[in-house]
Amino acid sequence: MSKTKNKARLAALPLGGVGEIGRNMMVYECDGELIIVDAGVSFADAEAPGVDIVLPDTQYLRQHADKIQGVFITHAHEDHIGAIGYLWEELAVPVHVSPFAKKVLANKLSQLGHKPGKRVVEVQEGQRYSAGKFDVEYIAVTHSILEAFSLAIHTPHGTIVHTGDYKFDEQPALGASSNLKRFRELGEEGVLAMVGDSTGAFVPGHAGSESTLIPQLEKILQEAPQTLFFTSFASNTGRMIKMIDLAVAQGRKVCLLGRTAQNMVSHAKELGYFPGSLTNHLISVEEAAGTPRNKLMVIASGTQGEPNASLTRLSQGANIKGLKVKEGDVVLMSSKMIPGNERKILDVLNNLVKLGASIITEDMDAVHVSGHGGRADMKKMYDMLKPEILIPVHGEEAHLVEQGKWGKSCGIKTVLQVRNGQKVVLGPEEPHVMQAGFPHGVNYVDGFNILDDDIWVVGERRKISYNGIVMVALAVGQETRELMADPVVHSRGLIDPTLQGELHEEAQKAANDVLATVFPDQQVGDLVQAEEAVRKAVGRVFRNQRGKKPVVVVQVVEV
Ligand SMILES: [Zn+2]
Numbered sequence: 153m154s155k156t157k158n159k160a161r162l163a164a165l166p167l168g169g170v171g172e173i174g175r176n177m178m179v180y181e182c183d184g185e186l187i188i189v190d191a192g193v194s195f196a197d198a199e200a201p202g203v204d205i206v207l208p209d210t211q212y213l214r215q216h217a218d219k220i221q222g223v224f225i226t227h228a229h230e231d232h233i234g235a236i237g238y239l240w241e242e243l244a245v246p247v248h249v250s251p252f253a254k255k256v257l258a259n260k261l262s263q264l265g266h267k268p269g270k271r272v273v274e275v276q277e278g279q280r281y282s283a284g285k286f287d288v289e290y291i292a293v294t295h296s297i298l299e300a301f302s303l304a305i306h307t308p309h310g311t312i313v314h315t316g317d318y319k320f321d322e323q324p325a326l327g328a329s330s331n332l333k334r335f336r337e338l339g340e341e342g343v344l345a346m347v348g349d350s351t352g353a354f355v356p357g358h359a360g361s362e363s364t365l366i367p368q369l370e371k372i373l374q375e376a377p378q379t380l381f382f383t384s385f386a387s388n389t390g391r392m393i394k395m396i397d398l399a400v401a402q403g404r405k406v407c408l409l410g411r412t413a414q415n416m417v418s419h420a421k422e423l424g425y426f427p428g429s430l431t432n433h434l435i436s437v438e439e440a441a442g443t444p445r446n447k448l449m450v451i452a453s454g455t456q457g458e459p460n461a462s463l464t465r466l467s468q469g470a471n472i473k474g475l476k477v478k479e480g481d482v483v484l485m486s487s488k489m490i491p492g493n494e495r496k497i498l499d500v501l502n503n504l505v506k507l508g509a510s511i512i513t514e515d516m517d518a519v520h521v522s523g524h525g526g527r528a529d530m531k532k533m534y535d536m537l538k539p540e541i542l543i544p545v546h547g548e549e550a551h552l553v554e555q556g557k558w559g560k561s562c563g564i565k566t567v568l569q570v571r572n573g574q575k576v577v578l579g580p581e582e583p584h585v586m587q588a589g590f591p592h593g594v595n596y597v598d599g600f601n602i603l604d605d606d607i608w609v610v611g612e613r614r615k616i617s618y619n620g621i622v623m624v625a626l627a628v629g630q631e632t633r634e635l636m637a638d639p640v641v642h643s644r645g646l647i648d649p650t651l652q653g654e655l656h657e658e659a660q661k662a663a664n665d666v667l668a669t670v671f672p673d674q675q676v677g678d679l680v681q682a683e684e685a686v687r688k689a690v691g692r693v694f695r696n697q698r699g700k701k702p703v704v705v706v707q708v709v710e711v
């Protein structure tokens with residue numbers, strides 16, 4: 153092995169999640185060995201129509217596969233754990249997860265036809281797990297999911313604290329509080345770098361405690377004249393269970409609609425987070441339909457207006473096994489609108505109002521607190537850890553820069569800004585960001601396929617979705633090389649089918665004319681030349697007549 157490869161060096165390289173929210177993946181390198189912290193997904197936007205999920209580009213990991221010592225997951229949110237299933241075979245190393253995350257992961261793996269096996273290592277708060285040169289310690293933090301952790305990554309060149317997603321909540325709905333004692337101790341021991349969540353960089357003060365919501369949630373339950381439909385992120389199991397507790401205390405039965413919510417509750421039950429006394433108050437949809445409406449709370453999925461979610465279907469008037477939203481019902485959306493989903497959510501809300509329900513959202517009432525710390529939470533973390541270097545991650549450009557400024561004004565000496573694909577060297581040489589970039593694009597999960605470094609599929613699909621498609625078929629005699637019939641033209645997504653006739657005829661004429669010009673002897677000698685000429689001529693007709701530049705596909709058939 154060459155010396156340069158195993159150079160004594162501590163470095164960090166984000167492959168996703170820095171300069172964007174979602175798709176978190178950080179690679180740490182120590183003396184030639186690597187570990188990966190988090191492997192998350194993000195969701196495709198209009199730029200990638202039809203794509204299901206977006207994954208980090210793992211080219212770098214494939215190039216260094218034999219150096220990877222392990223994967224360490226901070227918590228079970230999709231943007232941190234969602235990619236593991238897709239990388240399961242590629243990353244043949246131990247994957248460290250909490251007991252709750254292990255259950256979430258097991259579901260994902262089985263959906264993709266994988267078995268967790270011995271590679272999944274269950275971690276416990278306060279414990280250390282060694283992986284080559286690294287020694288990774290799990291420290292409890294509060295967030296909007298059970299069992300979230302910061303990682304103290306101990307190496308021969310110093311300790312890095314990778315905060316994961318965090319806020320400081322002394323009264324979380326469920327589960328442990330942040331281990332402040334350990335963060336302080338780490339600060340005393342010396343922290344070389346803090347790699348910190350930037351999501352709340354513009355939020356003044358603290359994010360707030362889950363417990364502050366309780367009086368408001370109780371009041372809403374009390375005042376709901378009929379059924380209360382409650383929706384929040386299913387992964388916020390703590391809030392969901394707290395809500396079930398409050399509803400039961402008021403004599404309501406609770407029905408869980410949707411598989412994710414049911415899964416989360418069953419994981420919580422298995423791990424002892426779900427109070428046994430509540431179990432008898434959970435009822436099926438069929439039972440819910442027969443329960444007096446004012447004695448019922450329904451937990452429905454669909455905080456973001458997802459088309460298949462139960463709340464979306466109910467808002468469209470669906471009757472789910474006898475359960476419907478009716479006059480007098482209250483729908484409580486205990487979640488935030490994720491940017492980009494506003495229209496879908498507003499459609500759901502408008503439809504619910506049409507059905508006679510009243511709606512309560514974050515905008516109207518204190519019914520949601522963020523799982524990401526505000527500036528005061530960040531300062532608290534800086535003060536405890538006293539890091540020499542701050543590296544802002546988990547944010548869009550503006551969040552990263554803002555946390556950088558905030559960290560400096562709170563007294564952190566060095567702030568190093570990196571983006572996906574940029575490596576930051578932390579020691580033993582002087583800390584700096586390397587000039588050279590590393591592969592860091594996106595991979596798309598598209599149906600059964602993973603589109604790796606895609607340069608065609610999504611671009612073509614986007615073009616077709618914006619501009620429509622025209623298909624032209626040419627029949628050419630194999631022997632005679634003559635055109636055997638007039639070109640046949642079809643189009644999709646451009647013109648009403650009942651009005652296509654004239655336009656298609658014009659395209660057909662253009663194809664005939666151009667072939668006559670290119671091949672004056674009526675012998676279609678060069679098929680590639682024929683395709684190209686017809687493609688351009690037909691494209692021109694649609695451009696002139698419809699002002700569109702459709703994708704034109706010319707198919708020459710030899711007969
Ligand atoms: Zn999270």
Ligand SMILES: [Zn+2]
Pocket residue numbers: 229231232317546
């Ligand atoms: Zn996150």
